Amino acid sequence: MADHVNLERRRQAIYGWLLLAPAGILLTTFAFYPSLSTFWSSLFSRGTRRRPSEFVGGENYADLFADPTFWKVVTNNLLYAGVTIPVSIAIALSMALWANSKIPARGFVRTAYFTPTVLPMIAAANLWLFFYTPGLGVLDQIGSLFGLPSVNWLGQPETALWAVIIVTIWKEAGFFMIFYLAALQTIPEDLKEAADIEGASRWTYTRRIVLPLLMPTTLFIMVNALINSVKLIDHLFILTKGGPNDASKLILYYIWEMAFAFFDAPHAAAMTIMVLVVLGVVAAIKFSYLDKRTHYQ
Amino acid sequence: MSMPNAFVHVDKVAKRWNGQLGVEDISLSIPRGSFVALLGPSGCGKSTTLRLLSGLELPDEGQITIDGKDVTLAAPSDRNLSMVFQSYALFPHLSVAENVVFGLKVRKVGAAERQEKLKRSLEITGLLGYEDRKPGELSGGQRQRVALARAIVANQPLCLMDEPLSNLDAKLRASVRKDIKKLQIDLGITVVYVTHDQTEAMSMADMVVLMKDGHIQQTGTPEELYYEPANTFVAEFVGAPPMALIDGKALPGFGDAETIGLRAENVHVADAGTGRLTCQVSECEFLGSETFIGLSHPAANGLTVSMPGLKHIPSGQDIEIAFADEDLHFFDTAGKRLARQGGARAI
Numbered sequence: 001m002a003d004h005v006n007l008e009r010r011r012q013a014i015y016g017w018l019l020l021a022p023a024g025i026l027l028t029t030f031a032f033y034p035s036l037s038t039f040w041s042s043l044f045s046r047g048t049r050r051r052p053s054e055f056v057g058g059e060n061y062a063d064l065f066a067d068p069t070f071w072k073v074v075t076n077n078l079l080y081a082g083v084t085i086p087v088s089i090a091i092a093l094s095m096a097l098w099a100n101s102k103i104p105a106r107g108f109v110r111t112a113y114f115t116p117t118v119l120p121m122i123a124a125a126n127l128w129l130f131f132y133t134p135g136l137g138v139l140d141q142i143g144s145l146f147g148l149p150s151v152n153w154l155g156q157p158e159t160a161l162w163a164v165i166i167v168t169i170w171k172e173a174g175f176f177m178i179f180y181l182a183a184l185q186t187i188p189e190d191l192k193e194a195a196d197i198e199g200a201s202r203w204t205y206t207r208r209i210v211l212p213l214l215m216p217t218t219l220f221i222m223v224n225a226l227i228n229s230v231k232l233i234d235h236l237f238i239l240t241k242g243g244p245n246d247a248s249k250l251i252l253y254y255i256w257e258m259a260f261a262f263f264d265a266p267h268a269a270a271m272t273i274m275v276l277v278v279l280g281v282v283a284a285i286k287f288s289y290l291d292k293r294t295h296y297q
Numbered sequence: 298m299s300m301p302n303a304f305v306h307v308d309k310v311a312k313r314w315n316g317q318l319g320v321e322d323i324s325l326s327i328p329r330g331s332f333v334a335l336l337g338p339s340g341c342g343k344s345t346t347l348r349l350l351s352g353l354e355l356p357d358e359g360q361i362t363i364d365g366k367d368v369t370l371a372a373p374s375d376r377n378l379s380m381v382f383q384s385y386a387l388f389p390h391l392s393v394a395e396n397v398v399f400g401l402k403v404r405k406v407g408a409a410e411r412q413e414k415l416k417r418s419l420e421i422t423g424l425l426g427y428e429d430r431k432p433g434e435l436s437g438g439q440r441q442r443v444a445l446a447r448a449i450v451a452n453q454p455l456c457l458m459d460e461p462l463s464n465l466d467a468k469l470r471a472s473v474r475k476d477i478k479k480l481q482i483d484l485g486i487t488v489v490y491v492t493h494d495q496t497e498a499m500s501m502a503d504m505v506v507l508m509k510d511g512h513i514q515q516t517g518t519p520e521e522l523y524y525e526p527a528n529t530f531v532a533e534f535v536g537a538p539p540m541a542l543i544d545g546k547a548l549p550g551f552g553d554a555e556t557i558g559l560r561a562e563n564v565h566v567a568d569a570g571t572g573r574l575t576c577q578v579s580e581c582e583f584l585g586s587e588t589f590i591g592l593s594h595p596a597a598n599g600l601t602v603s604m605p606g607l608k609h610i611p612s613g614q615d616i617e618i619a620f621a622d623e624d625l626h627f628f629d630t631a632g633k634r635l636a637r638q639g640g641a642r643a644i
Contacts, residue, residue, distance in 0.1 A: 190382045190384055193353050193373075193380075193386065194382060194386035194388075194447075195399075195403075196372075197351060197353075197378070197379065198403050198404070199400065208399075215390075
């Protein structure tokens with residue numbers, strides 16, 4: 001009897017591990033191992049033919065903290081995230097609320113909003129390059145109609161980052177709108193009716209009922225937008241290449257440059273680890289603090 | 298139909314969707330403080346009628362007045378009414394207390410008064426102690442009571458209920474039915490109650506409005522619907538088991554009556570050779586205190602005889618039945634009640 005129970009238990013355990021195995025193997029190969037190996041290599045100096053790589057501890061990190069370009073890039077990325085996340089969420093929400101109401105040509109409106117999402121980032125960047133080009137670009141053409149001087153949006157440090165920010169918002173808002181639209185459709189129609197009977201205005205209903213019920217979606221979008229603000233740099237390659245004078249350089253672009261243009265893998269690894277840590281902290285806040293204050297249906 | 302002091306007055310109201318029938322020619326007078334049930338099979342237009350009263354839908358034709366005020370095209374919140382939804386429509390992210398006072402807050406009622414009204418309505422519905430729970434943490438019956446508490450908290454004189462018991466189990470339904478009826482009498486409010494369950498309508502309502510295909514079939518007290526059905530639809534809808542309908546030709550001697558109606562309790566089994574109809578037993582339904590014996594007869598539909606206690610008669614067996622003439626109901630070719638002999642039992 002006891003033997004039989006033990007066998008059964010072991011069988012269950014093996015079954016469980018087998019189910020875990022695919023995810024475990026994939027995550028280990030492509031996430032855990034690379035992260036650890038990156039962390040390990042960030043602790044070594046850059047090896048040259050003359051001076052082989054040696055263990056330097058936190059020296060690579062110290063170098064970065066002393067590097068003004070690093071701080072410039074961090075500031076750029078904070079501004080980039082601080083503007084693109086709230087603005088694209090606000091636009092996505094208002095578009096979704098509008099596209100969810102009974103308007104004519106609703107299908108067309110939704111498709112139109114979603115189109116930027118379908119475009120690859122590189123294509124979108126090329127499109128905007130045409131908008132921004134001094135003299136020939138659409139923006140300048142329109143400006144010249146009103147007698148405004150030509151502006152090199154991408155070519156001057158004051159406007160380059162903002163020009164990149166606008167492209168990102170344009171690209172992301174439609175994508176986030178789809179999530180909001182889906183969430184709006186799960187809110188039962190009779191909640192609106194109950195609010196109508198009580199005499200709640202459209203604004204009161206939106207603020208007291210719709211927005212709280214959309215909170216899980218907003219959280220999800222916020223995390224995605226935050227990841228994208230670090231991850232999405234394709235358009236930099238087309239639009240500005242981080243310039244002029246690092247004015248529009250974002251952290252991942254700098255990591256790429258460090259690793260593949262300056263061939264300084266250890267410093268790139270150190271920066272990667274710092275990005276991982278920051279994103280990990282934000283995710284932890286999301287899952288522990290904000291989740292508890294959000295109503296899930 | 299047109300009572301001068303009616304609290305809610307509906308006059309020839311129609312609502313159509315893309316030319317399709319919603320409801321047509323609805324006229325109703327609801328006295329103040331009464332309990333009115335809108336009864337009918339699904340798709341008959343009873344919910345549409347309720348939504349027209351609430352203002353969630355606007356009529357294409359006709360006029361609605363509430364408390365002497367023409368509200369035909371008024372917004373729901375301008376009609377001084379509350380509503381209990383079939384799904385309860387509770388706000389899932391708000392606590393019980395917040396759900397109940399939502400409307401008071403919207404109407405800018407002061408905090409002290411709000412608290413007092415909240416406490417009173419929770420007391421009435423037996424929800425004290427549940428103030429901070431979310432709807433998701435309550436049972437179905439408790440959620441239903443939150444919906445009731447929200448409906449009564451503002452003291453609106455008119456309360457509309459859209460199948461409020463249909464999501465409860467049978468046992469709970471019976472007890473909540475009594476609670477709602479008691480609430481309505483204690484508060485002196487007027488209730489319009491939509492249901493497809495005739496037991497609910499018959500046991501709670503002062504006035505039942507039976508509908509079919511967007512038209513009112515009969516308006517009257519439960520007794521009137523039961524003892525004087527206006528047509529064969531009402532006869533077959535009201536009562537359990539429903540009234541049996543017999544082809545007029547099978548029972549000669551009643552003039553031009555096309556169809557003759559007969560209730561199970563008025564039928565009794567007769568000795569062989571003395572019965573008025575000979576039928577075959579088709580099934581026996583044991584209900585504890587009595588057994589319904591279903592009978593088949595080529596000229597009759599739904600004939601049933603009720604016998605006390607447990608009876609088991611093999612199906613296929615011939616049985617003779619008898620009944621008194623004054624228990625018969627007569628309907629013409631169109632199915633309309635013929636206002637003459639029999640059936641008109643003194644009420």
